[in-house]
Amino acid sequence: MSDIPRRLSYAALTVFVSWLFLIATIKAISSEPDYSQTLPEECEEDSLNCAGFGKWSHRTDGAGAIVFEGNMGDARNLVREWVSERDRSTIVYSDNDTFHVVETTLLLRFEDDLVVHIECSDGLTVIHGHSSSRIGISDLGVNPERLDSLMSFLDGQEGSSNRC
Template sequence: MELRFNNTSVDQILATFDLWVEEQPRTIEGHHSIDESGVDIHVVIHTQWLSYADDLYIHIECNGDDAVVWLHSSSRFGISDLGVNPDRILDLRTSLISVQHAGTPCS
C-alpha cells in the first residue's frame, strides 16, 4: 500500500509509526535502515493465536516536500493469515492518516 503525505517530514511519519508499534501487543521491532533513498523498517509481530511471526515492512522517502510511505505485511508460515495482515495494514494506515502532521517539508 502506498500513502502520500503533503508537506510532511520523515521524522513526523516515524514518530507516528513508533507510537503505533508501542500499542501493538507481541511486537519485536527489527531494524531501521536510513540512507539517501529513505528509511526502511522491518518489524516482527507475533500473532495472538499460536504466536506465529508476521513481518511488517515500511519504507519512507521524500518526493519533493511530500513523504511517501509504502506498507507491506505478510505471514512467514501457513497458507492463510485469516485476514490479520490486511487488517494490520489498514490499522496502521488509519493511524498514520489520523495524525495532523505539521506543515514541514519532507527531509
C-alpha cells in the same frame, strides 16, 4: 491422588508439551527475512498471506501510498508510536527510511513481518506498507487488518513541517 485427577494431569501435560513442540517447529521452519539491505518483493497476484499499500498495493482495496503532512522524522516517530501501542509487536530493524516489525500471534506464536518504508518524493513524505505471514497459504485477513490499522492511525496526523 485418585485415578481421574492423575489422568487429567497427564492429559494437560500432554497438551502443553504438544503445544510447545508445535511452537518450536513453527520457529524452526519460519526464518526471519533480512530487510536491512533490500525491501520485500511485491505480493503474488493470488497470494492470501500478504498485503500491502503504496508500492506494494495488494488486498488493501487499491490503497495508494500515504502522503503524510509532516517530515520524515515525524513519520518515523508516528510509526514507532503505532508499533509501541500494539501487543506482541517489535521493531527488529530501522533506519532513516525503513522499519522491519515482527508481530507474533497470541496462541500459536506465528511471526508476521511488517515493513514500513518512508521516502521523500517531490518534497512530500510518502509512506508505503507491506505485511506478510512467514508460513502458510492464508493469513485469515490479519495482514490487511494490520495495514488498515496503520493507515487509520496515520490518517489525519500532522507533523511539524509539511516538507520532507
